[in-house]
Amino acid sequence: MTTPEALPTAFYARPTLEVAAALIGKRLVRRERSGALTIGRIVETEAYLADDPACHAFRGRTARNAVMFGPPGVAYVYFIYGMYHCLNAVTEAEGVAGAVLLRAVEPEAGAALMRRRRRRGGARTLRDRDLCSGPGKLCQAFKLDRRDDGVSLTGRRLWIADGEPLPTERSPRIGLKVATDVEWRFFAPGSPHVSRG
């Protein structure tokens, strides 16, 4: 089976809001050393900017957020709530903090494998649309954790490939207590795979 080709680094070396919108419809691809493949169509993203109080990099560089200040086209993966991980794509020029949180994808390949990983992660009842409909769920389904922090998104294990554009709408971001006024969440309206309609 031929696998879709990675988007170039230049795709990410742009304003974060542009990248967040452009990622809707693209494909997240994960290939294990074993050859196991999981692919999902991106249906929900959020932008996090350097001068944004909700952004991990807002108060400057730390050990956790260091990757956000590095070159674009790299995965920023962090641990949250003592149990989950979240995957971001680093944006902007090197030295400028910025990232796009991948909040939800629609499974396209490897759904059975995703289901096993999600069960291992604690999920009991699992509908198809619950496999990757949230940032923590997505990381379970794609087996992503802090080992993937700083890994290239144009590599041979993990990458984002092109995809047909999808109708896109925007809304305030989810789960925040600050900066709730800006609409920096992008999603494919009507998709059953988004974390919220």
Place this chain on the structure above:
DNA sequence: ACTACGATCCAA
């Protein structure tokens, strides 16, 4: 050293 909390998820 101590403390509070978070870009979440699940079951009730």
Place this chain on the structure above:
DNA sequence: TGGATCGTAGTA
């Protein structure tokens, strides 16, 4: 709606 669960960051 509340509990799980712990690394991170801010404060002392």
